[in-house]
Each structure stands twice: as C-alpha cells, then as structure tokens.
Amino acid sequence: MTTTGLRITSPFSSDEFRVKVGLAEMLKGGVIMDVVNADQAKLAEDAGAAAVMALERVPADIRRDGGVARMSPVSKIREIEAAVSIPVMAKCRIGHLAEARVLEALAVDFIDESEVLTPADEENHVYKHDFKVPFVCGCRNLGEALRRIGEGAAMIRTKGEAGTGDIVHAVRHLREVARQMKSLTLLTKDEWMAAAKNLQAPFELVVWVAEHGRLPVPNFAAGGIATPADAALCRMLGAEAVFVGSGIFKSSDPAKRARAIVEATTHFLDPARIAKASEDLGEGMKGIEAAKLAEGDLLQTRGW
Amino acid sequence: MIGVLALQGDFEAHLDALGRAGVAAREVRDAEEVLASTGLVIPGGESTTFRRLMEGTGIEEAIRAVAGRGDPVLGTCAGAILLARDVEGPRAASLGLLPMTVVRNAYGRQLDSAVVRLTDLARGVLGGESLEAVFIRAPRIASVDPSVEILARRDGDPVLVRQGNVTAATFHPELTEDRRVVDVFLSGRAST
Numbered sequence: 001m002t003t004t005g006l007r008i009t010s011p012f013s014s015d016e017f018r019v020k021v022g023l024a025e026m027l028k029g030g031v032i033m034d035v036v037n038a039d040q041a042k043l044a045e046d047a048g049a050a051a052v053m054a055l056e057r058v059p060a061d062i063r064r065d066g067g068v069a070r071m072s073p074v075s076k077i078r079e080i081e082a083a084v085s086i087p088v089m090a091k092c093r094i095g096h097l098a099e100a101r102v103l104e105a106l107a108v109d110f111i112d113e114s115e116v117l118t119p120a121d122e123e124n125h126v127y128k129h130d131f132k133v134p135f136v137c138g139c140r141n142l143g144e145a146l147r148r149i150g151e152g153a154a155m156i157r158t159k160g161e162a163g164t165g166d167i168v169h170a171v172r173h174l175r176e177v178a179r180q181m182k183s184l185t186l187l188t189k190d191e192w193m194a195a196a197k198n199l200q201a202p203f204e205l206v207v208w209v210a211e212h213g214r215l216p217v218p219n220f221a222a223g224g225i226a227t228p229a230d231a232a233l234c235r236m237l238g239a240e241a242v243f244v245g246s247g248i249f250k251s252s253d254p255a256k257r258a259r260a261i262v263e264a265t266t267h268f269l270d271p272a273r274i275a276k277a278s279e280d281l282g283e284g285m286k287g288i289e290a291a292k293l294a295e296g297d298l299l300q301t302r303g304w
Numbered sequence: 305m306i307g308v309l310a311l312q313g314d315f316e317a318h319l320d321a322l323g324r325a326g327v328a329a330r331e332v333r334d335a336e337e338v339l340a341s342t343g344l345v346i347p348g349g350e351s352t353t354f355r356r357l358m359e360g361t362g363i364e365e366a367i368r369a370v371a372g373r374g375d376p377v378l379g380t381c382a383g384a385i386l387l388a389r390d391v392e393g394p395r396a397a398s399l400g401l402l403p404m405t406v407v408r409n410a411y412g413r414q415l416d417s418a419v420v421r422l423t424d425l426a427r428g429v430l431g432g433e434s435l436e437a438v439f440i441r442a443p444r445i446a447s448v449d450p451s452v453e454i455l456a457r458r459d460g461d462p463v464l465v466r467q468g469n470v471t472a473a474t475f476h477p478e479l480t481e482d483r484r485v486v487d488v489f490l491s492g493r494a495s496t
Binding site: 015018019022023025026027028029030045046047048049050051081085086087104107108109110132133134259262263266267270 | 313393419
C-alpha cells in the first residue's frame with residue numbers, strides 16, 4: 001500500500017501558458033483596434049495599432065442593427081491576416097467551442113471570447129487551457145477576471161460598455177478591479193479562503209493576487225473608448241493597454257483619430273502631448289449615454 | 305542609468321529583468337531621455353508601432369547617437385528588427401545599426417511561438433549551460449555580415465548576435481530568469 005500524497009500540477013507553469021502570456025506582454029502600452037475588413041486593418045496598422053481585432057460588425061452597429069452577433073466570416077479573417085503584419089485577434093461567442101476551434105485553425109494570434117457577441121452558452125465559458133492559441137476575456141470585477149484566468153485566459157480586459165462611446169463603465173470596472181486587488185493585499189492568510197468564497201474565484205489565484213497586488217496576466221481596458229483622453233484615462237487607472245472598437249471607425253476621420261489614440265496611450269502621463277494629439281480630429285462617434293441604456297441592452301452582463 | 309524605450313511593448317519586463325540583475329534602469333519616451341541614458345534597451349512589441357511613435361520625435365537620431373558614442377544597446381525581437389540594416393516581410397525602414405537582414409514573423413504566427421532550450425552557443429561568452437529562450441512571433445535573422453559575432457543559434461539560424469556595443473536577440477531574455485544576455489549586453493564595447 002502506498003500513499004502518494006497530494007501532487008497538483010498547474011497548467012499555469014507550462015511553457016505553453018508562458019508563451020501565451022508572453023504575447024500579451026508584447027501588446028502592453030498599445031492599442032488594439034476593431035476592424036471588419038482588410039482596408040480597416042491596414043489603416044489600423046499604419047496608425048500604429050499593436051494588433052487588430054477582426055469582427056463581423058463593430059459594437060455600435062451590433063447595437064443599432066440587432067440580430068445574432070457571431071464570429072467574423074472566415075473569408076474576412078483570412079483577408080485581414082493577409083493584409084497586415086501585426087497580430088490578428090478575432091472574437092468568438094462565449095462558450096462557443098467550435099467557433100474557437102475554427103479561429104485556432106485559422107491561426108489567429110489571440111481569441112477574444114467576447115460578451116460583445118451573442119453568447120452561445122448561458123453557463124459555461126470555453127476551457128482555454130486546452131487550446132494552443134491564447135485567449136482574452138472581459139471582466140467587470142476581480143472574481144470574474146480570476147474565473148476567466150482559472151479557465152486559461154492569458155489576458156484580461158475590463159468590459160466597459162461596448163458600442164456606446166461612453167467611458168463611464170470602463171472606469172467603473174477598472175476601479176472595481178483595482179480596489180478589490182488592493183483589498184486582498186491587506187488580508188491575513190486566514191482570510192484568503194473567505195475572500196475566494198466571496199469573490200467566487202479560484203483560491204490559488206486569489207492567493208497570488210493577495211501576494212502580488214496585481215493580476216497574474218496583463219490587464220487591459222475596453223468598452224467606450226472614443227477619444228485620446230479616454231485612452232489616457234484608462235492607462236492612468238491601471239490598464240496596461242486599450243481596445244478601441246467603434247470609437248475609431250464611427251468617427252469622421254478614422255486614420256487621424258487612430259493615430260491620436262496610439263499617441264495618447266503611450267504618452268498618457270504627458271497632458272501637453274495628449275492635447276496636441278487631440279487637435280483637429282473632426283467629429284467623434286456620437287455615442288449613447290450608458291446610463292440611459294435599459295438593463296436588457298447591456299452587453300457587459302453577459303459572461304458568468 | 306540604462307534607458308528602456310517605453311513607447312510600446314514589454315518594457316516593464318525589461319525593467320524587472322535589469323532590476324533582478326541589480327542594474328539601475330528607467331523608462332525613456334523621448335529623444336532627450338534616450339540621450340541621457342548610459343545604455344539603451346529596445347524591447348519586444350510591434351516594430352510598426354515603434355516606428356510610428358518615433359516619427360518626428362528625434363528618437364531615431366538619439367538612438368544612433370547612443371550607439372555611436374559606444375554605449376551598449378540591446379534590441380529584443382521587435383527591438384532586433386529596428387536595429388537591423390535590412391528588414392523584410394514586408395520591407396520596412398530601420399535604424400541600420402547592425403549589418404544583418406531580418407525577416408519579420410518568419411517562424412509563423414502565435415501558434416508557432418515556443419520556449420526553446422538553446423544549446424548551440426558561443427561557449428566562450430555564454431558558458432556551457434543551455435540557454436532558455438522564449439520566441440514569440442519571432443523574426444528570423446536571414447544573414448549577417450562577417451563582422452557580426454553569432455552568440456547563439458536555433459536550428460542553425462542566428463538568434464543572438466553582437467557587433468561591438470550593439471546586441472540583438474530574436475527571442476525574449478527578459479521573460480526568463482537567466483541573466484546571461486543582460487551580461488552580454490552590458491559588456492558590449494565599441495569595436496573601434
């Protein structure tokens with residue numbers, strides 16, 4: 001009779017997970033821009049985007065037109081991959097294992113399992129450790145972030161409220177995650193399990209955050225960024241990079257605005273440079289005040 | 305003080321790695337700060353983004369000045385692309401501080417990124433122990449001038465090279481605990 005003792009191997013210490021987080025590290029300080037075709041992707045690359053996100057429709061159009069929002073058509077993804085040399089990300093629906101596998105087969109560089117698309121599963125997300133391609137997922141709070149990392153996400157982005165051009169929810173989610181991380185660092189070890197219970201988050205990840213005061217993977221921001229100052233604000237609040245969706249291609253001069261947002265994201269601590277970048281940008285996206293949206297119209301409540 | 309170019313990319317990882325090696329370093333974002341550095345790191349990230357953010361700032365001239373006066377310069381991945389004389393895949397402008405040709409994304413997309421233990425090393429410089437190297441959407445050094453020292457190879461391709469005070473790695477030494485590449489970078493001396 002033998003007792004082998006408790007041996008737990010963690011997928012987080014694998015070379016595969018290091019390489020996934022490694023790509024996320026390379027995107028820090030950058031802007032990831034939503035694009036729907038090769039022309040927009042090229043414009044984004046020329047403006048200095050660190051990556052592009054391929055999707056069927058930008059969130060503002062999903063909001064306006066309604067209907068089921070799905071993964072981008074395969075031909076569009078191939079066209080975008082052929083058009084640019086920077087990383088290409090693409091969105092799949094929450095829990096849609098098959099869309100995720102198709103995106104992996106297309107060799108996209110990152111998959112965004114995104115609340116912006118219509119969820120395919122009302123309870124479960126994709127088990128992301130089983131994929132070779134890295135995933136990013138949205139969150140509104142620390143518990144949600146750590147659940148997604150537990151499933152294997154190599155990057156987290158706060159959700160904000162996509163397609164509104166209103167930054168208020170991005171700010172709320174960034175502040176919430178920062179506050180909850182800070183609170184964890186003040187706890188004694190005896191309090192960690194209760195914290196994990198309250199956060200509904202994996203214990204080991206709660207301990208990691210309590211000891212380090214930050215997320216174990218890069219922490220970016222998304223949802224409602226429409227101006228260079230919006231991007232700078234997210235960086236000031238701790239976001240290590242930003243995703244911009246409708247804010248660029250729903251404005252009157254996308255190329256100029258895209259460059260200005262790239263500039264402001266890098267020089268977020270230099271107000272004079274943000275001011276200069278913000279000059280003569282033309283009309284921003286009109287936007288929708290997020291507070292006026294009905295509960296059922298919110299995208300951020302999708303994800304479990 | 306060593307400057308780490310902090311326009312975009314994994315500059316924090318470089319600052320951490322230098323910190324672990326006991327080397328004082330700070331983020332630099334404009335020409336003046338680059339010139340005030342006693343050595344410079346150009347991190348990983350996207351080389352097209354770096355170039356866009358350097359336009360009209362004088363940073364390129366400042367980097368050439370730092371290299372020209374003999375201070376050590378290290379470029380990793382995107383940084384190595386910027387240091388190269390010729391860039392392909394697609395063709396792009398660069399600083400031309402190392403006489404070599406680099407092909408972007410030559411190993412494929414993210415699915416082809418990998419951690420590799422390099423054993424084909426210049427033992428006189430790096431010692432005999434294998435070197436852990438993290439390759440992420442890595443560029444490939446297609447050819448180098450005979451004056452460039454090849455310090456490490458992966459399947460025959462040069463992946464760590466040096467000419468005098470300018471060092472380039474197509475992988476990310478900043479994402480490992482091994483400090484040998486930091487030592488190579490800091491010991492770089494102008495060859496003239």
